[in-house]
Amino acid sequence: SKNFLEKPAYSSLSEQIVANKDGVNYLLVGAYAALDGSGTPTSSLGGGNAWEAASTNWVYGSVAGGDAHKGSEGTDQTPINEIAIWQPNVANSFFNTKWRAVYEGVARCNNTLRLMAQAKDMSDADKLKVTAEARFLRGHYYFELKKMFNNVPYVTETTTDPLVPNDVDIWPNIEADFKFAQANLPPTQPQVARANKWAAQIYLAKTYLYQKKYADALPLFNDAIANGVTSNGLKYQLTDNFEDNFDASKKNNSESVFAIQMSANDGTNGIANANMGDMLNFPANFKCCGFYQPTFDLVNSYRVDDNGLPYLDDYNQHAVKSDMGIKATQPFTPDNGLVDPRLDWTVGRRGLPYHDWGYFAGSTWIRDQSQRYAGPFATKKMVYWNYNKDKYMDNNSWAPGTAINVLLIRFSDVLLMAAECAAETGDLGTAMGYVNQVRSRMKDHPEGWVHDYKDPANPIQGFDPAKPLPYYKIGLYTAFPDVTYARKAIRFERKLELAMEGHRFFDLSRWGIADQVLNAYFAFEGAITDDVKGGHFTKGRNEYFPIPQRQIDLTLKNGQPVLKQNNGY
Amino acid sequence: QTKVTGKVSDKASGNPLPGVTVYVKGTNRGTATDPTGSFTIQAKSGETLVFSFVGYDPQEAVVSSGAVNVQLAEKVGSLEEVVVTGYASQKKKDLTGAVAVVKVENITKQPTSQIANQLQGQVSGITIVGTGQPGQEPQVSVRGKNTFGNNTPLYIIDGVPISNLADVNPNDVQTMQVLKDAGAASIYGARAANGVIIITTKRGTGKVKVQYDGYYGTQRPQGGNPFHILNPQEQADLLWMATRNSTAAGSTPVFDDVLYGKGDKPVLPDYIYPEGAMEGDPRVDPSKYYLIPDYKDPGLLNSFYRINKANKQGTDWYHEIFKPAPITSHNISVAGGGDIGSYFFSMYYFNQQGTLTNTYNKRYAVRANSSFNITDHIRVGENMEYSIIQNPQIGILTEGSGIGMAFREQSIIPVYDIKGNYAGTWGGALGNARNPVAIQDRFGSTKALASRLLGSVYAEADIMKDFTLRTSFGGEIYSFNNHSFTYPEYENKENTSVNSYTETTGNGYDWTWTNTLSYHKKIARDHDLKVMIGTEAFQQVDRTLTGTTTNYFSFDPNFTSLSSGFGTPVNGSGYGSNTLFSLFGRVDYSFKDRYLLGALIRRDGSSRFGANNRYGNFPAVSAAWRISQEEFMKNITWLSDLKIRGGWGIMGNQINVDPANAFTTFTFNKATSFYDMTGSTSNLATGFMQGRIGNPNAKWESNTNSNIGIDATLFRGALEFSLDYYNKRIKDLLFNPELPGVYGAAAPPYANVAEMKNHGWDFSATGNIQLASKLKLTLTGTFTSYKNEILKISESAPYFERDTRRYGVAIIRNAVGHSISEFFGYQIDKFWDSQAEVDAANNAAKAKYPGLSEYQQAAAPGRFRYKDVNGDGKIDAQDRTYLGSPNPDFTYGLNIGLTYKNWDFSMFFYGVHGNKIWNQVRWWTDIYGSFNGAKSKTALYDSWLPDRKNAKAPIQELKPNFSTSDPPTSYYVENGSYLRAKNLMIGYTFPAYMLKRVGVEKFRIYAQAANLFTITKYTGLDPEITGNTDSFGIDEGAYPNQRQYLVGVTLNF
Known part of the structure; x- marks a missing residue:
């Protein structure tokens, strides 16, 4: 009989079954779930290793921007080496993996919108909510692609042939999505993970900022700074403790404008939802693997003068003493000059408390114990605490996962973006005010600086408020004499405040100074460590990463690729 | 009773034949011919005399009056051998397609339980690549690569297609033939493209025969230093060499290693952990030694006090995991038969321990074949094998295996620490390899048990004159259970610290119901016509169930189960079913035993395809000319038989197409599409994502195949050879090419996008040479070649890549204009x-x-x-x-x-x-x-x-x-x-x-x-x-x- 040959697709859902209110809402959750770029078991969405598409952009923003070394050993994850010295190969799998993972995010947004159009049981109000969130997310995914690759193909829920060329600037499309989201999202949301109106407004302003449309961006930033609230209804403000932004137990606080929600021990028996993209980025004595080591250049940036202000130009002349080349078994005394207190929340360095794990022990916590490869420092912001690790650390893989949220935009970033817009539009006073607002958080809350342990033999008991460390000072700017100085101060403040958060290279690129900054960095850092020796950034080419060769090769139409390689690659 | 006399001579030469056995049929009266070829025997008129002689076809003669003079004809090679082809059997001399007949007595000499391994090199047209792992199925390809996916041929046992050959007892094989070209294989239509291997199992004849076959042996790993690994001092010297080479010209190399010191020459430490310690170092305090190998709290990992001595002589990791191992096989069979039917019964025990520790293949099997002649015209029978297999396998040729670590773990690392727990790369100066001995020891917790019942029942009736109706119902039902325990590791640089238990179980069945009607008629003297038509229905159903739980209070295998761990159980199951319905027919005609013609067609419908293109037709024609039968060839005495064959046809392939291919589907996965919407840190909200991109228009690929061959028998069968040239072109090849990233990460569908071709030569020859009166030499040679070329991958890509390993870019490129892989x-x-x-x-x-x-x-x-x-x-x-x-x-x-x-x-x-x-x-x-x-x-x-x-x-x-x-x-x-x-x-x-x-x-x-x-x-x-x-x-x-x-x-x- 005919039925004998009719077999359905078992254990799966058809479009008809999904195209209704509940199904569309589940698709929307799926679109959020793509934010972390991670699939299963340790791969990215669309294949490739999880770290190649990490949502933190630790490779593309921070390693490529001079904040951090790749770390570990020279022989591990070698495709990053060429990215770190800006000799990227078009065939490098990292770019392809990132591309695929982010486009899967786009596809989930588009599927949500496409099936929503077929749903019969959704009111216009329902549809508006879903559309606004889906378009917000799509705006984010395309923003990622735009800042990475510049020339990218743009597909939407109505595209029938996805093989579209990458020869059209997509900033207007990104603006349109964020404008729609800003106009239609509610100011608060029943679930904290969802984007709200203010997040959309800020992302729209950030979109303007990246296009240097400062005058369009500034009022949106100003409005958000004055009136904005988080999705869970907290008025935007800086947390008293800087570290709260990186403590899983303090997530979704008043500084969290838009965050990727990370979960640990969530029943998956894996770390796919636990910031898997950063699974390599822990000191070598943790489960794994000693990647992502801050640079000397970054550490030296935190040196302050007697006023607690940074050395904007010659910070590397005021180097912070390190244990480079000194074994953990040999004695070492930490630098006793003054530094910005944010340093020790950003960088693990010898002799100082590393959260509640004990004093950073030096070479034994570094994968290459000679430290010649990538220096003596360890990453810190996205590392979990010992006392609450049972809840916030996930052991279900050979490397750790954590429930620390990835903050795509936090409020101090907003203040500094606003400062930039103000400075570029000539309002230096407002600009300085925003910068000082960021600095004041540290200045006004010395209780939030790293302290010595209550019991050094038992660091898990935490810091002793009565034992401040003598190294820290931070002061406020008293004047921005001209726009050049203002620009320099604001840009330096972004470096200090947002270090190791995946922003640095994209900032350098849009400022047009990546060649000067990075070539100076290669000259300085390359004289100390082996990994970035011979690095060179080529202006006019390296502002963007190459379009993955694989993607070009996959898009032949009549024998000719639809996608074109970026200039200079 | 009278005395009957007579003479036996050779038909070709007329010379008398001495030593021919002569007996009266149905009695025990017998004799042999004398040197003049004469014999004398007691027999009645009307009784039948049977004459038999080695190398000659037997003959019978009825006693009447007078002498019985008989001429015996020498057997000419294997021409009269009966070959089982699709739904029929033919004499070898009548074949028009490319069919290779396996010499079963040769292949069973290979000491393995795997028929496919035994076939390697024994038959032309098949390329087989195996491994040394007990029980691992080799990669088998008939005439090259026909697909980017599963290239395994279709195996038919006693008329029933089976899912794999691994479980079949090689001792039970009676005949095996390989259908290589469309002329032979297209009768299997949609499943023919990868070639068809047809096996029949043994049946009994005559009086009860009991046979025992057994062997016992030892398997020896290669000696020496197979990976050419450095000893510890050499390894340290190499580091010094690399340091010197990495020092800029004009600078002085800085030697400073945590293990080997700072001197101009590296010094091996007494301990590798604490790193670089010498005897007397206060860091080495055995009284503080603390390590719980079966720790449960991952947090303990950093608190252990370990002491690993340096093995200055060097650990021979290869021989720590590869050891001599025994292999045993016992097989007993009982067979017999007569007018009322026949039976065959066998029992098989096979136990091959792998040379790699904790790998093995144990098998137990029984077979019962029987047939019954109900009347002269009605026959029924059954074939059945039940087997049990215990065969845990490791993943080979991959980075993480024990073998893969045996060339990465440095020789200075001892197998065990000072207290007998594992030592390893802990500490970090020695890389991140994992202890191969520990990997293999822990692999010992992996247990696998599978069983399969395979068989068929059939009935056959001769109806009217010349017609035979046959119905057969057969299939297999199988189940398996695998479970393994993941122990926490502590000795390596990177350790799994959560213990877990995983169990996978599955079962399934498939059945095939075949009905055929065949007609065979000799018309006049010169025409021989065979016609067969048939129908077939096939269904396959499978289910799997898998689960993992973490966090066990005890690692005792008698305690661990999916329900005895503290962790959240994660489970999953799968279900699949696919069907085929087919109609087929074939005609074979021969004229004067000289001109042979075959034609066949099969029409298959498959559930793997959408309604638009569900059915496909697979025709083939073939012809042969036995030139040696022509009058003008008859006087060439050294040429006993010469046949030229040619065939053309289309074969199909459908196994690589996912049964869900036609559908666009949505799915979900906690790790990939769920999300913590509330910031709870542990409660995930449901989310969906696209699972597949559907292609309702996928249709049959067509593997167009032409073949030309020569079969020759020379010197009265002393030399036989067969030579074939073939050409296969696969159009509309079903492939699921990687899609550009803009399509998202859903599984791409199979579409008829690719194209490929293969051509090559198959050659086989057999020679029998009587070197001296009692010294006989038999030679069999085979030659197989294929040349594969990819003609097309997809509309939008000229190549696809595989296997990135550690490079970040792929090693293998499958590209247009090149061969696969x-x-x-x-x-x-x-x-x-x-x-x-x-x-x-x-x-x-x-x-x-x-x-x-x-x-x-x-x-x-x-x-x-x-x-x-x-x-x-x-x-x-x-x-x-x-x-x-x-x-x-x-x-x-x-x-x-x-x-x-x-x-x-x-x-x-x-x-x-x-x-x-x-x-x-x-x-x-x-x-x-x-x-x-x-x-x-x-x-x-x-x-x-x-x-x-x-x-x-x-x-x-x-x-x-x-x-x-x-x-x-x-x-x-x-x-x-x-x-x-x-x-x-x-x-x-x-x-x-x-x-x-x-x-x-x-x-x-x-x-x-x-x-x-x-x-x-x-x-x-x-x-x-x-x-x-x-x-x-x-x-x-x-x-x-x-x-x-x-x-x-x-x-x-």
């Missing part, structure tokens, strides 16, 4: 021998390309100079090229058999020629900077140095770079040709007179050596490297085929 990367031209050479190249490149900083990234003396393949004056990704193919030019086999009196001797050689192997092991071991781990003698003694420019390996440096280890290069490509003595056997059969007294019919004992030697230039463990259809030939630590020594007996009652 070719290696791709940079071709090494030579070494950069001086800085001047580097500077000259850079200057030339900079002159041509302003802004370019280097001719070749990271070029420096002692590193590889890559070939500028596109000749554009710089080295970049466009200079990557095809570096070789793992497809052999040809494979060949040679069986040599000698019998002298009661002694028999046989040898079997198998060879592969012209393939390349990607020796990924050398990436790990030959270049210091590739990855921290054990290195090879080549790295230390045969690497480039300013005073050693004529070297094999590049300069040894601390860091990787683009010009040595970063990209795939031709350094790893090696010649994979080899010639292997697969089998050498010497046997003795006791004379019958000695055995009669104890009631034994036959008693043979033998000694045997398998895989005795291999002649090859390949430097890895074993040149036989398997893989997937579209990505094979990459060696990252093979499970080698080991030498085996066995003794065995055959006993008949």
Whole structure:
């Protein structure tokens, strides 16, 4: 009989079954779930290793921007080496993996919108909510692609042939999505993970900022700074403790404008939802693997003068003493000059408390114990605490996962973006005010600086408020004499405040100074460590990463690729 | 009763034949002819005399009055042999398609439980690549590669297609034939493209026969230092060498290593953990030793106090995990038959322990075949085998396996620490390899039990005259259960710290119901017509269930189950079903036994395709001309038979198409589409994502196949050969090409996008030479070749890649204009021998390309100079090229058999020629900077140095770079040709007179050596490297085929 040959697709859902209110809402959750770029078991969405598409952009923003070394050993994850010295190969799998993972995010947004159009049981109000969130997310995914690759193909829920060329600037499309989201999202949301109106407004302003449309961006930033609230209804403000932004137990606080929600021990028996993209980025004595080591250049940036202000130009002349080349078994005394207190929340360095794990022990916590490869420092912001690790650390893989949220935009970033817009539009006073607002958080809350342990033999008991460390000072700017100085101060403040958060290279690129900054960095850092020796950034080419060769090769139409390689690659 | 006399002579020469056995049918009266060919026997008129003689066709004659003079005809080769083809059987001389008949007595000499392994080299047209892992199914391809997916042929046992051949008892095989071209195989339509292998199992005849076959042997891992690994002092010396090489010219090298000190010469420490400690170091305090190997709290991992001594002599990791191992096989069969029917019963026990610890294959099987002649015209019967298999397997040729770690774990690391717990790379100075002994010991918790019932029932009736109706219902039902425990690790640099238990179970069945009606008529003397029509229905159903739980209070295997762990259980199940319905027919006609014609067609409907293109038709025609039957050839006496065959047809393939291919589907997964919407840290909200992109228009691929062949029998059967040339072109090849990222990550559908072709030669020959009166030599040779070429991948891509390993870019590129699975990367031209050479190249490149900083990234003396393949004056990704193919030019086999009196001797050689192997092991071991781990003698003694420019390996440096280890290069490509003595056997059969007294019919004992030697230039463990259809030939630590020594007996009652 005919039925004998009719077999359905078992254990799966058809479009008809999904195209209704509940199904569309589940698709929307799926679109959020793509934010972390991670699939299963340790791969990215669309294949490739999880770290190649990490949502933190630790490779593309921070390693490529001079904040951090790749770390570990020279022989591990070698495709990053060429990215770190800006000799990227078009065939490098990292770019392809990132591309695929982010486009899967786009596809989930588009599927949500496409099936929503077929749903019969959704009111216009329902549809508006879903559309606004889906378009917000799509705006984010395309923003990622735009800042990475510049020339990218743009597909939407109505595209029938996805093989579209990458020869059209997509900033207007990104603006349109964020404008729609800003106009239609509610100011608060029943679930904290969802984007709200203010997040959309800020992302729209950030979109303007990246296009240097400062005058369009500034009022949106100003409005958000004055009136904005988080999705869970907290008025935007800086947390008293800087570290709260990186403590899983303090997530979704008043500084969290838009965050990727990370979960640990969530029943998956894996770390796919636990910031898997950063699974390599822990000191070598943790489960794994000693990647992502801050640079000397970054550490030296935190040196302050007697006023607690940074050395904007010659910070590397005021180097912070390190244990480079000194074994953990040999004695070492930490630098006793003054530094910005944010340093020790950003960088693990010898002799100082590393959260509640004990004093950073030096070479034994570094994968290459000679430290010649990538220096003596360890990453810190996205590392979990010992006392609450049972809840916030996930052991279900050979490397750790954590429930620390990835903050795509936090409020101090907003203040500094606003400062930039103000400075570029000539309002230096407002600009300085925003910068000082960021600095004041540290200045006004010395209780939030790293302290010595209550019991050094038992660091898990935490810091002793009565034992401040003598190294820290931070002061406020008293004047921005001209726009050049203002620009320099604001840009330096972004470096200090947002270090190791995946922003640095994209900032350098849009400022047009990546060649000067990075070539100076290669000259300085390359004289100390082996990994970035011979690095060179080529202006006019390296502002963007190459379009993955694989993607070009996959898009032949009549024998000719639809996608074109970026200039200079 | 009277005395009957007569004479027997040779039909061809007329010479008298002495020694011919003559007996009266149905009695025990018998005699033999004398030297003049005459005989005398007591017989009644009307009784039948039977004449039989070795090498001649038997003949019967009815006694009447007068002398009985008989002429016996010499058997001419194997022409009269009956060959089972699709739904029919034919005499070999009548075949029009390309069918290879396997010499079962040759293949069963291979001591393995796997029929597919036994076939290697024994039949032309099949390429088989196996491994040394007990029970692992080899990669089998009939006439090249026909697909990018599953290329396994269709196996038919006693008329029923089966899902795999691995479970079938090789001792039960009666006949085996391979249908190679469309003319033979297209009767299996949609499943024919990969070739069809038809097996029949034994049946009984005559009086009760009991046979016992058994052997016992030992398997010996190769000796020496198979990976050429350095001892600890050499490894340290290499580090010093690499440090010197990595020091800028003019600077003084700084030696400072946590293990080997700071001196000009490295000094081995007494302890590797605490790192670099010498005896007396206060860090080494055995009283503080603290390690709980079965720890449950992952937090304890950092609190252990470990003490690992340096093994200054060096640990031989290869031989710590590869040990001599026994192999045993016992098989008993009982068979008999008569007018009312027949029976065959067998029992099989096989136990092969792997040379790699904790791998093994244990099998138990029983078979019962029977047939009953209900009337003269109605026959019914059944075939059945039940088997039980215990065969846990490791993943081979991958980085994480125990074998893969045996060349990465440095020799200074001892197997155990000072208290007998595992030692390893903990501490970090020794890389991140994992202890291979620990991996294999822990693998011991993996248990596998599978069972399968396989068989069929049938009924056959001769209706009217000339018609036979047959119905057969058969199939298989199977189940399996695998479970394993993941122990927490503590000894390695990177450790799994959560214990877990995983269990997978599954079952399934498939059935085939076949009905055929056949007609056979001889019309007049010259016409022979056979017609067969049939219908077939097939269904396959399978289910799996899998679960994992973590966090066990006890690791006792009697305690661990999915329900006894504290962790959240994660489970899953799968269900699948697919069906086929088919109509088919075939016609075979012969005229004067001289002109032969075959035509067939099959129409298949498959549930794997959408309604638009559900049915496909697969026709084939073939013809043959037995030239030797023509009058003008009859006087060529040395040519006994000569036949030319030709065929054309279309075959299909559907197994690679997912049953859900036609559907766009949505799915969900906690790890991938769920999200913590509330910021709870642990509660995930449901989310969906697209699972598949559907293609309702996928249709049948068409594998158009033409074949031309010659079969010849020379010198009255002393020499027979068969030669075939074939050409296959696969159009509308079903493939699921990778889609560009803009499509998202949903599974791409199979579409009829690709195109491929294969052509090649098959040749086989058999010779029987009587060297002396009691000395007989038998030779069988086979030759197989295929040339594969990809003609198209998809509309939007000219290639697809596979297998990235540690390079970040793929090693294998399947590209249009090339054969499947070719290696791709940079071709090494030579070494950069001086800085001047580097500077000259850079200057030339900079002159041509302003802004370019280097001719070749990271070029420096002692590193590889890559070939500028596109000749554009710089080295970049466009200079990557095809570096070789793992497809052999040809494979060949040679069986040599000698019998002298009661002694028999046989040898079997198998060879592969012209393939390349990607020796990924050398990436790990030959270049210091590739990855921290054990290195090879080549790295230390045969690497480039300013005073050693004529070297094999590049300069040894601390860091990787683009010009040595970063990209795939031709350094790893090696010649994979080899010639292997697969089998050498010497046997003795006791004379019958000695055995009669104890009631034994036959008693043979033998000694045997398998895989005795291999002649090859390949430097890895074993040149036989398997893989997937579209990505094979990459060696990252093979499970080698080991030498085996066995003794065995055959006993008949």
